[in-house]
Amino acid sequence: DVVMTQSPLSLPVPLGQSASISCRSSQSLVHSDGHTYLNWFHQRPGQSPRRLIYKVSNRDSGVPDRFSGSGSGTDFTLKISRVEAEDLGVFYCMQVTHWPPAFGPGTKVDIK
Amino acid sequence: QVQLVQSGAEVKKPGASVKVSCKASGNIFTSYYMHWVQQAPGQGPQWMGAIDPSGGSTSYAQKFKGRVTMTRDTSTRTVHMELSSLRYEDAAVYYCASWGSTGDYWGQGTLVTVSS
Numbered sequence: 001d002v003v004m005t006q007s008p009l010s011l012p013v014p015l016g017q018s019a020s021i022s023c024r025s026s027q028s029l030v031h032s033d034g035h036t037y038l039n040w041f042h043q044r045p046g047q048s049p050r051r052l053i054y055k056v057s058n059r060d061s062g063v064p065d066r067f068s069g070s071g072s073g074t075d076f077t078l079k080i081s082r083v084e085a086e087d088l089g090v091f092y093c094m095q096v097t098h099w100p101p102a103f104g105p106g107t108k109v110d111i112k
Numbered sequence: 113q114v115q116l117v118q119s120g121a122e123v124k125k126p127g128a129s130v131k132v133s134c135k136a137s138g139n140i141f142t143s144y145y146m147h148w149v150q151q152a153p154g155q156g157p158q159w160m161g162a163i164d165p166s167g168g169s170t171s172y173a174q175k176f177k178g179r180v181t182m183t184r185d186t187s188t189r190t191v192h193m194e195l196s197s198l199r200y201e202d203a204a205v206y207y208c209a210s211w212g213s214t215g216d217y218w219g220q221g222t223l224v225t226v227s228s
Contacts, residue, residue, distance in 0.1 A: 001174075039211070041157075048207055048218035049157060060215055092156055096211075100173050101147070106156040 002026050002095055004104035012112040013083045021107045023076040023093035030073065030097070037097040040069055040078045043106075044089040052091075053078065085111055114138030116208050118219035124226055129196040132222045134208030141189045142166045144212040148182065148193045151221075152204040160206075163191055198226050 003026040013019045029036045040053040051060050053069035056076060066081045080087060088111055093104040119133040134146065148160040161172035163182040170182045176195070184191045195202060205221040 041216075043157075048221055049209075050218070051211060051216035054211075054213070090156070094157075099171065101159045103157045103159065 001100060002029075002098045002102050004093055004095060004102050006091075006093060006104040006107050009105060009107055011107055011109045013080075013109060014112045015085065016082055019080045019083055019109060021078045021080075021091055021093075021109075023071075023078070023104050025074045025076075025095055027098070028073050029076075029095050035097075036072065037095060038069075038071070038076050039094045039096065040067075041092045041094060041103075042087075042089055043092065044086075047089075049092065080109075083109070083111070087111075114140050114215075114217050116210070116217050116219040118206075118208060118222045121223040122225070124198050124224065125228055126198055126200060126226055128198050129194055130198060130224050131192055131194040132206050132208075132224070133190055133192050134219050135188065135190045136165075136210075137189070140210050140212075140217060141186075143214075144210040146182075146184070146191045147209045147211070148180075149207045149209055150202075150204045151207065152201070155204075157207070160193070165189075165191060195224075198224075200226050202226055 005024050007022045038056050041049040043049040052063050057069045068079045090106040090108050092106045115137045117135045122130050145162040147162040149157045151157045163170045165184045181194045203226045208219040210217045
């Protein structure tokens with residue numbers, strides 16, 4: 001099974017500053033169809049997760065352009081420019097290239 | 113409007129079974145697989161398995177194989193997840209979720225407490 005790792009696991013960020021979260025997979029996430037199925041989710045305290053980014057860099061509908069995803073192969077990054085109070089919570093990467101799907105351990109973002 | 117509405121919280125004894133339901137409204141029921149995700153207190157989500165609501169085929173994570181059963185009722189647009197032989201470490205919030213190119217959809221979560 002693919003193992004996902006994230007760093008850092010905790011990230012205090014001043015409001016208005018940028019933040020970057022790294023996600024790595026134990027094997028390449030390039031599917032045989034050529035796509036890379038790496039998603040990013042955000043979970044606020046007490047809420048269900050919500051997907052922000054799919055296939056590495058595609059923002060879901062309604063997701064602010066402050067969020068951007070990049071990367072390839074086994075190394076991926078989520079960047080948040082101008083962190084806002086509503087961004088607090090935990091960010092998870094998740095791969096769905098290989099079965100079974102797997103989440104990363106999460107990066108907790110809190111406001112400094 | 114797509115919604116996934118789950119059944120309410122459950123309290124079960126060790127060794128018992130729990131069945132959680134997830135009713136879909138909107139047009140996603142037969143569009144995407146329905147996944148079940150376990151989230152233990154303070155932990156990240158863990159994928160448990162998925163069911164194809166159209167054909168009923170299932171796939172389970174190795175960790176839960178033999179204890180989990182996912183079924184669907186197309187007439188009520190509802191999927192069910194039953195976890196048997198409950199252990200204390202099964203205490204968690206269980207989510208149904210569906211995701212695809214048009215978006216992701218999550219239930220509100222069902223808290224399962226395991227207590228003697």
